[in-house]
């Protein structure tokens with residue numbers, strides 16, 4: 001897959017919308033930035049993501065809650081009204097192969113989950129500021145935006161919550177990313193959920209940068 005060219009950028013967004021992610025094996029960070037540059041407004045900084053034991057992580061972070069254990073399905077920035085559209089990730093080092101798993105919600109196999117998410121109202125509770133309501137999947141008109149993070153987005157109906165948690169517990173991922181040094185990935189944070197299984201070794205260094213929709 002070529003990196004440059006306006007045609008490829010359009011193709012990237014189309015592939016991302018359906019498959020939820022694109023993997024670039026052995027790519028530099030600079031080339032990954034080039035590949036993603038047409039997708040929206042790129043936040044200026046890369047954030048380093050390390051495997052952390054629970055006691056060394058921020059209390060309400062995923063590492064603070066789960067440590068090296070498996071992280072549940074989620075979208076990033078679910079508590080923000082302006083969630084990142086895409087996650088760009090680059091692997092600095094990894095000596096084990098625990099993947100990041102992807103659940104693409106536009107795939108046929110995800111239809112039941114997408115339908116239940118679309119019918120699930122969430123109470124979003126940010127750390128600061130007022131609570132607000134959202135759907136777990138907003139797919140009105142041309143919009144298709146998932147929002148899911150059980151730490152701060154609570155379904156209003158216990159029945160919907162149980163149904164959705166049950167479906168998510170049983171469903172197989174639609175894709176996965178096997179990390180190695182130099183692997184680059186773009187994940188569509190609106191059309192896909194992601195998660196991580198237990199990580200055996202702390203030696204997994206990822207860098208992440210968010211891309212936001214432009215008005």
Ligand SMILES: [Fe+2]
Pocket residue numbers: 074075076194
């Ligand atoms: Fe995440």
